[in-house]
Amino acid sequence: MVMAGALSQLVRRARIAVLGPTLPILNPVRVAEEFAMLDTMSGGRLVAGMMRGTPNEYVTYNINPAESRDRFAEALHLIRRAWTETRPFGWLGRYYQYRTISIWPRPVQQPHPPLYMSGSSPEAGEFAARNHIGIGFAFTTVPLAKSAVQHYRACARDAGWEPAAEDVIYRAMFHVADTDEAAFADMSTLPPRISLVDQNKAIAAGVRQSGYYGADAVAQRQRTSRRELADRIELGQIIVGGPDTVLAQVRCIRDELGAGVLDLVVGAQLGERTLHSIELFGAKVLPRMREL
Amino acid sequence: MTETTFAQRWAGESQRLPYWEAGAGETIVAILDGQRLPTRAHTLLAERRRVIVFAMTADAGSPQGAARQVGAAVAALGIDRFDLIGEGAGAAAAVWLVLAPKADIGSVVLAAPDSVLGGPPDEAFREIKRPVLVLCGTNDKSDAGDLWRALLPGCHFMFVYDAGPAIGAERPEALAFIALEFFERRDLFLVSRESGVVFP
Numbered sequence: 001m002v003m004a005g006a007l008s009q010l011v012r013r014a015r016i017a018v019l020g021p022t023l024p025i026l027n028p029v030r031v032a033e034e035f036a037m038l039d040t041m042s043g044g045r046l047v048a049g050m051m052r053g054t055p056n057e058y059v060t061y062n063i064n065p066a067e068s069r070d071r072f073a074e075a076l077h078l079i080r081r082a083w084t085e086t087r088p089f090g091w092l093g094r095y096y097q098y099r100t101i102s103i104w105p106r107p108v109q110q111p112h113p114p115l116y117m118s119g120s121s122p123e124a125g126e127f128a129a130r131n132h133i134g135i136g137f138a139f140t141t142v143p144l145a146k147s148a149v150q151h152y153r154a155c156a157r158d159a160g161w162e163p164a165a166e167d168v169i170y171r172a173m174f175h176v177a178d179t180d181e182a183a184f185a186d187m188s189t190l191p192p193r194i195s196l197v198d199q200n201k202a203i204a205a206g207v208r209q210s211g212y213y214g215a216d217a218v219a220q221r222q223r224t225s226r227r228e229l230a231d232r233i234e235l236g237q238i239i240v241g242g243p244d245t246v247l248a249q250v251r252c253i254r255d256e257l258g259a260g261v262l263d264l265v266v267g268a269q270l271g272e273r274t275l276h277s278i279e280l281f282g283a284k285v286l287p288r289m290r291e292l
Numbered sequence: 293m294t295e296t297t298f299a300q301r302w303a304g305e306s307q308r309l310p311y312w313e314a315g316a317g318e319t320i321v322a323i324l325d326g327q328r329l330p331t332r333a334h335t336l337l338a339e340r341r342r343v344i345v346f347a348m349t350a351d352a353g354s355p356q357g358a359a360r361q362v363g364a365a366v367a368a369l370g371i372d373r374f375d376l377i378g379e380g381a382g383a384a385a386a387v388w389l390v391l392a393p394k395a396d397i398g399s400v401v402l403a404a405p406d407s408v409l410g411g412p413p414d415e416a417f418r419e420i421k422r423p424v425l426v427l428c429g430t431n432d433k434s435d436a437g438d439l440w441r442a443l444l445p446g447c448h449f450m451f452v453y454d455a456g457p458a459i460g461a462e463r464p465e466a467l468a469f470i471a472l473e474f475f476e477r478r479d480l481f482l483v484s485r486e487s488g489v490v491f492p
Contacts, residue, residue, distance in 0.1 A: 074453055077430060081451060087441065090450030092427070092466045099450075099482045 001034050008042035016042050019116065019136060019169070019263060020049030023079075024071035025061040028096060031075070032082035033103040035113065044108035049116040049136060049169075050076055052124070055207035066210040069123060071095045076117070076131070083112040116169060119152050120144070121214045129155030129163075136169035136263065142236030142256050144219055145170060149257050165260025170253055173267030174239040176246050176280040183240045186273055187229055238267055243284035250285070251292055262289075296338040298330045298345065303365035311365065312345040314338035319374040320475065323362055323382035323389070325406070326350060331460035336468035341475075344369070348382055355381070355409065359388035363395060372396055375475040379403045379460060383440070391416050399423040399478050401471045402447075404457045407436040409443075417443045423478040424448070427470070429455030429462065448474075448482070 004018045018038065021031050031050075039046040052072045058065040074093050081089065081101075088102040107113055119125045119135025125148055128135045135152050137145040149168055156163050177183035207213075213220040232238045236256070239249045253259060264281070266274055298312035312330045315338030322334060322345045330345045337343045346365065352358035362385065366374065373396040378386025383405030390397055391414075399422055424447040428437035431454065441449050450470065455462040473481045 077453065081430075087449070090448065091453065092450050092463070092470055093453035094466075096453075099484070100448075 001038065004038050004046075005041060008038060008045070015045045015047050017047035017116075017263070018049060019047075019138075019171070020051045022051050022053035022057050023075040024068045025053060025057055025063050026075075028075035028078045029082060029098060029101055029103065032079040035079075036083060036103055036105050036107045039107040039109055039113050040105045044113075046107070046109070046113040047116065048113045050079070051118055055203055055212060058207065058212075059203055064210065065207050065212040067095065068212060069127075069214070072117075073127060076115075076133075080112060080115075083107050119148050119168075121220055122148070122151055122216050123214045125152035126155045128152060129159050132156075132159070132161060134163070134167040134169065136171060136261075137257075137259075138171040138263075139173075139237060141222070142170075142253060144222065145236075145259075146256050147219075149259070165258055168257060168259040169261040169263050170236075170257055170259040171263035171265060172237060172239050172253070174246065174264045174277070174281065175267040175270075175274075176241070176243060176277045176285060177273070178242060178280070180241040180245050183242060183245075183277075184229070186270055186277075187238075187240055187268055189270075190268055192226075239264070240267065243280060243288075246281070246285050247288055247292075250289060254292055296335050298334065298338070298343075303346075303368060304361060308351065309349060309361050309365055310347050313343070315340070315342045317341045319344060319371050320377060320471075321346065321362065321366055321371075321374045322377040322379065323348060323358065323385045324379050325381035328380065328458075328460075331458075332464035333460035333467040333471075336464055337471060340472060341375075344371075344374075346382075348385060352385075354411070355384035356388045356411065358382070358385035359392060363389050363392050367394070373398065375399055375401075375471075377401045377403060377471060378405065380457060381406045381408060384409045387417060387420070387444075390420055390422060397422055399425070399475055401425045401427065401474055402440060403427045403459045403467055403471075404429055404432055404455070405436050405440050407434060407439050413443055418445060420444065420446075423474070425450065425470070425474045425481075427452050427459055427467065429457065429459055431456040448479075 004016050007016050035048050052068050074095050078091055078096060082103045088100050090100055091098045116134040116136050117128050119128055120137055120140055129152055153163055175183055175187055177186055233240055236253050239246050268274060296314045298314040300312050303309045303311050319342045320337055324347050326348045334343050334345055346362045348358040352361050375398040376386050383402040389395055390400055424444050426440045426447050426449045429452045452459050452463050452466055459467050
């Protein structure tokens, strides 16, 4: 939120996407108000992503992960109401209770900024389709995301609407160098990333037992399985190479998923080489992406 | 604990007005439309208060007529003062009952009120001095909530999440909780008294 606020004063034309707050562990009224303020500060350029979060966040904030989907759904409905109601109202929810809500300011975009949520699980895709919300995928694989997008589109058709390409976001790490060999060499110098969940098996077991992963738990856990760099590239989890290779990977993601928005995360913290990667992407990949 | 059960009785001059009663203590009168029976929300209320549930009958003719019937029945039961819930079509009858000269009503909850007022909007509605809380379900597609907020500009308004037009059946704990809170504290219910202490 803070970075988006700073960006809103520096970037004058591009939309600014915050993808996004972990709703079930936050106060939804506060989220609604902060997003509305960002939309105001940016002159109506905010894109609002709402997330369910990751297992470690439920541990840190001491929230029962078994309640995460229901908390998420209620919080999202509440935020929409907070953005669109023109008069003060109270909220008598299952997880949230407020006697009077009247956010300030209201969003510039009417009825509210574009909404996205994670669409990785079948339950999430169904919820997003039913509520006319765009979906995003983070650190998954293209085959898993493809299956989820198909499910989302089918559910949306059942709900009477057809998602556009811009309703699907795919997030991947990226690293660009002058040549494929240089990019692979850069990435091979990185130490393996070990998360809190990797280190503490009790967290993974406890979250799994809570039903957090939903009906398609096996696929959900496949998303975060450890893989070699070559496999991660092959599965579209990470985009690595020289400019031509990276462009080909981007094209593959677009063609496979029909995703209209690519959300890129810096794949390696390598100082000057990372800055060079960003510059190369801007100079030699991004202009050609417009032609895809 | 034995569950509170409602006993059905009959009121009115010809004993044709059905009502249900349970609980003890200060009285809550609920007015439902004729198709409904007491819900779990009324049962929960009856664990704390005396609850009398009236179902509007067709022979009342209008919400005003239903208000007169209920007012007469309440008086016949010897009840001087009570809090009031109007649900569905019973909401308009409840508001007309508030306007009755003899009514000594504490505060009023309108749960999923219908938009049928039983006549043109009465200016008197806007003059109601008693605290009124209007509850509308988030799944209720009618525009009755907006209508009642316009008719009762001083009312409190709350959405009941994941409920449609039958809040008492769909979210009974929520309805009972907020009704009791409102009846007890009236306008001050806006300010929480819930403790945030985790371990004293």
